[in-house]
Amino acid sequence: xxxxxxxxxxxxxxxxxxxxxxxxxxxxxxxxxxxxxxxxxxxxxxxxxxxxxxxxxxxxxxxxxxxxxxxxxxxxxxxxxxxxxxxxxxxxxxxxxxxxxxxxxxxxxxxxxxxxxxxxxxxxxxxxxxxxxxxxxxxxxxxxxxxxxxxxxxxxxxxxxxxxxxxxxxxxxxxxxxxxxxxxxxxxxxxxxxxxxxxxxxxxxxxxxxxxxxxxxxxxxxxxxx
Amino acid sequence: xxxxxxxxxxxxxxxxxxxxxxxxxxxxxxxxxxxxxxxxxxxxxxxxxxxxxxxxxxxxxxxxxxxxxxxxxxxxxxxxxxxxxxxxxxxxxxxxxxxxxxxxxxxxxxxxxxxxxxxxxxxxxxxxxxxxxxxxxxxxxxxxxxxxxxxxxxxxxxxxxxxxxxxxxxxxxxxxxxxxxxxxxxxxxxxxxxxxxxxxxxxxxxxxxxxxxxxxxxxxxxxxxxxxxxxxxxxxxxxxxxxxxxxxxxxxxxxxxxxxxxxxxxxxxxxxxxxxxxxxxxxxxxxxxxxxxxxxxxxxxxxxxxxxxxxxxxxxxxxxxxxxxxxxxxxxxxxxxxxxxxxxxxxxxxxxxxxxxxxxxxxxxxxxxxxxxxxxxxxxxxxxxxxxxxxxxxxxxxxxxxxxxxxxxxxxxxxxxxxxxxxxxxxxxxxxxxxxxxxxxxxxxxxxxxxxxxxxxxxxxxxxxxxxxxxxxxxxxxxxxxxxxxxxxxxxxxxxxxxxxxxxxxxxxxxxxxxxxxxxxxxxxxxxxxxxxxxxxxxxxxxxxxxxxxxxxxxxxxxxxxxxxxxxxxxxxxxxxxxxxxxxxxxxxxxxxxxxxxxxxxxxxxxxxxxxxxxxxxxxx
Numbered sequence: 001x002x003x004x005x006x007x008x009x010x011x012x013x014x015x016x017x018x019x020x021x022x023x024x025x026x027x028x029x030x031x032x033x034x035x036x037x038x039x040x041x042x043x044x045x046x047x048x049x050x051x052x053x054x055x056x057x058x059x060x061x062x063x064x065x066x067x068x069x070x071x072x073x074x075x076x077x078x079x080x081x082x083x084x085x086x087x088x089x090x091x092x093x094x095x096x097x098x099x100x101x102x103x104x105x106x107x108x109x110x111x112x113x114x115x116x117x118x119x120x121x122x123x124x125x126x127x128x129x130x131x132x133x134x135x136x137x138x139x140x141x142x143x144x145x146x147x148x149x150x151x152x153x154x155x156x157x158x159x160x161x162x163x164x165x166x167x168x169x170x171x172x173x174x175x176x177x178x179x180x181x182x183x184x185x186x187x188x189x190x191x192x193x194x195x196x197x198x199x200x201x202x203x204x205x206x207x208x209x210x211x212x213x214x215x216x217x218x219x220x221x222x223x224x225x226x
Numbered sequence: 227x228x229x230x231x232x233x234x235x236x237x238x239x240x241x242x243x244x245x246x247x248x249x250x251x252x253x254x255x256x257x258x259x260x261x262x263x264x265x266x267x268x269x270x271x272x273x274x275x276x277x278x279x280x281x282x283x284x285x286x287x288x289x290x291x292x293x294x295x296x297x298x299x300x301x302x303x304x305x306x307x308x309x310x311x312x313x314x315x316x317x318x319x320x321x322x323x324x325x326x327x328x329x330x331x332x333x334x335x336x337x338x339x340x341x342x343x344x345x346x347x348x349x350x351x352x353x354x355x356x357x358x359x360x361x362x363x364x365x366x367x368x369x370x371x372x373x374x375x376x377x378x379x380x381x382x383x384x385x386x387x388x389x390x391x392x393x394x395x396x397x398x399x400x401x402x403x404x405x406x407x408x409x410x411x412x413x414x415x416x417x418x419x420x421x422x423x424x425x426x427x428x429x430x431x432x433x434x435x436x437x438x439x440x441x442x443x444x445x446x447x448x449x450x451x452x453x454x455x456x457x458x459x460x461x462x463x464x465x466x467x468x469x470x471x472x473x474x475x476x477x478x479x480x481x482x483x484x485x486x487x488x489x490x491x492x493x494x495x496x497x498x499x500x501x502x503x504x505x506x507x508x509x510x511x512x513x514x515x516x517x518x519x520x521x522x523x524x525x526x527x528x529x530x531x532x533x534x535x536x537x538x539x540x541x542x543x544x545x546x547x548x549x550x551x552x553x554x555x556x557x558x559x560x561x562x563x564x565x566x567x568x569x570x571x572x573x574x575x576x577x578x579x580x581x582x583x584x585x586x587x588x589x590x591x592x593x594x595x596x597x598x599x600x601x602x603x604x605x606x607x608x609x610x611x612x613x614x615x616x617x618x619x620x621x622x623x624x625x626x627x628x629x630x631x632x633x634x635x636x637x638x639x640x641x642x643x644x645x646x647x648x649x650x651x652x653x654x655x656x657x658x659x660x661x662x663x664x665x666x667x668x669x670x671x672x673x674x675x676x677x678x679x680x681x682x683x684x685x686x687x688x689x690x691x692x693x694x695x696x697x698x699x700x701x702x703x704x705x706x707x708x709x710x711x712x713x714x715x716x717x718x719x720x721x722x723x724x725x726x727x728x729x730x731x732x733x734x735x736x737x738x739x740x741x742x743x744x745x746x747x748x749x750x751x752x753x754x755x756x757x758x759x760x761x762x763x764x765x766x767x768x769x770x771x772x773x774x775x776x777x778x779x780x781x782x783x784x785x786x787x788x789x790x791x792x793x794x795x796x797x798x799x800x801x802x803x804x805x806x807x808x809x810x811x812x813x814x815x816x817x818x819x820x821x822x823x824x825x826x827x828x829x830x831x832x833x834x835x836x837x838x839x840x841x842x843x844x845x846x847x
Contacts, residue, residue, distance in 0.1 A: 027533070
């Protein structure tokens with residue numbers, strides 16, 4: 001059976017790269033008595049699918065991966081079994097059973113909530129946000145192999161507001177086709193006042209990841225029914 | 227949430243920040259307010275290498291079992307971070323507390339290979355500890371070195387307060403107690419060191435002095451204080467079932483070089499190969515019981531979650547219960563989807579069967595280390611391996627389905643002639659021919675056989691019968707490698723034989739440092755000041771700086787490498803008693819000259835001197 005696991009990655013473990021995080025979880029499962037399902041062959045590996053890799057230096061409070069465990073497992077025990085063997089900053093928040101035929105974590109991702117905190121000089125203001133909301137379009141130029149591609153980031157933002165004077169909340173499109181990186185959003189936003197993002201150091205935190213349910217609404221990845 | 231020593235903008239600007247953040251699974255954290263002794267344990271190379279070292283894992287476990295001690299880890303900052311730390315004046319820190327190394331009571335440094343000597347100075351320098359032991363005060367940690375290179379610590383004598391000679395499990399408790407006592411009674415650092423010099427196995431270089439003859443050889447080496455012994459006998463663990471062995475080693479986030487559980491099955495080696503230092507200095511052979519190993523294997527897999535387990539020893543096939551152990555592991559690990567790595571096994575029916583169970587034959591290769599190409603040379607080095615042994619092993623492997631074979635040889639062994647070099651080419655060719663004879667055309671898995679022959683250049687090491695041997699010059703090495711390449715190209719099966727050889731500059735330097743004396747300390751200091759660190763990494767190795775440093779310090783490197791040594795020369799390391807007597811080594815040197823082989827310890831005791839330790843194979847017989 002497949003389960004979807006929600007976890008955090010904050011504090012010093014934010015410096016761990018995605019591949020190492022995958023290896024970390026494989027070892028973590030081996031430290032428990034949870035029976036896992038493995039691929040066939042000489043180097044069997046666990047069948048895992050992460051919703052969305054978190055870049056080095058970014059903190060996550062609502063990260064997800066799917067993994068296949070033996071049908072005999074009681075999935076409600078998995079959270080506690082893993083939490084006794086976690087490194088500081090990695091915590092299992094929830095484990096849910098994936099219904100038969102559910103799409104895998106990575107393919108289902110539609111949107112993400114980010115909190116972007118400027119920890120030195122603060123370029124954010126209600127005026128800046130107003131400019132963003134009133135503009136017809138706010139352009140970020142993607143540098144692709146095929147050449148520069150202007151993107152209207154407003155089309156990719158579901159929600160944007162200040163939650164503290166130096167912290168911007170944004171719910172953005174994270175689908176594989178139209179993923180909007182927080183750095184791209186901030187670059188476009190600051191350009192409205194002629195400011196350069198490189199001059200303003202900030203921390204990125206991903207609060208939640210969403211999929212679309214049967215009715216086309218955004219729901220957290222952990223809400224797996226329908 | 228823990229603070230890190232490095233600021234975020236630094237961590238995000240360097241390669242692999244995970245090297246510096248600690249917090250790994252099974253890392254030990256203690257309340258420093260309840261700790262009497264803080265010990266920083268350092269492997270002076272990059273984190274991924276250092277974290278792969280079993281010796282450190284054993285000592286980390288031991289120190290942290292002491293309630294009054296907190297042992298933390300330190301590794302060499304990679305050159306990218308090294309630069310930043312110097313510019314921003316960030317002191318070197320430990321993994322666990324992220325506090326400056328200079329705050330510790332002890333800095334222990336394992337010295338595993340000669341090419342890390344400049345990294346030792348990097349560690350001291352970045353820590354803000356005076357490079358010279360003579361300039362340190364109680365504000366600095368006691369700097370203590372251990373590991374195989376301490377079998378000749380003299381080139382490093384100026385940088386260390388103490389060297390620990392032999393296996394670390396036995397004397398540290400006594401040293402820590404002495405330290406606590408001296409600190410509480412306000413004893414001077416110098417007096418503490420003199421008392422430490424009286425603990426068996428500890429060598430305090432400042433308590434000794436060396437006189438030289440006019441020809442540059444050593445005239446006399448003597449202690450400067452009463453009660454400080456003239457020779458230091460190496461320490462060893464007599465019963466390997468009754469000692470420290472970590473059950474919860476630290477599991478790195480990043481992939482370490484040894485990314486697996488390592489099970490040390492025995493220490494020492496019964497085969498007295500005459501070039502091999504490990505085969506002498508770890509005598510006598512001592513085994514761990516199979517019950518001990520099964521128990522540890524279980525716990526280690528459970529506590530780390532590693533997907534692979536590897537056996538560690540100098541010659542695993544010589545372990546008495548190897549079949550029982552491997553059968554157990556194969557069964558247990560197959561259930562748990564854990565891979566087994568079986569290095570240093572002799573190729574015989576049993577090992578081929580075992581390996582075919584645990585390896586993907588199509589992808590893996592089999593490794594043989596004949597070390598020398600001709601039988602004459604294998605007898606000189608006392609390899610105890612015949613051409614038939616090697617060919618029969620290869621045939622077994624080919625029948626088992628392997629098509630790739632790696633062969634390891636040395637060039638520049640004593641008394642080497644062109645015929646011995648040609649022997650390397652001929653042996654590789656014979657193995658290829660054996661494949662075509664053994665495996666019918668329609669059963670050849672990858673079409674044809676692949677043979678990779680690699681040669682390294684021989685460097686004579688202290689405490690081996692070849693400690694008297696002149697090392698080849700860099701030109702001789704290159705000439706021999708060129709010849710070897712030509713001989714291989716003349717073979718019938720040359721198309722399936724690939725030949726690799728290593729650089730000769732590093733071998734020269736390794737030779738100087740291996741058999742060096744106290745007059746090399748200024749050279750090491752000088753080359754470090756010229757900017758050399760990470761000499762073991764070819765991309766950072768600056769040979770020119772070494773040559774300049776030799777010249778500036780008035781030291782002739784060939785004195786240590788290519789010079790002929792007389793039978794009665796006093797060597798810089800003679801004050802250390804490694805268990806094997808100099809008389810035995812000299813006898814072996816003479817036997818090598820005549821091509822006479824010596825029996826291994828299982829077949830017949832050769833009277834090497836290790837029997838006085840009264841343990842292991844010396845008493846089992």
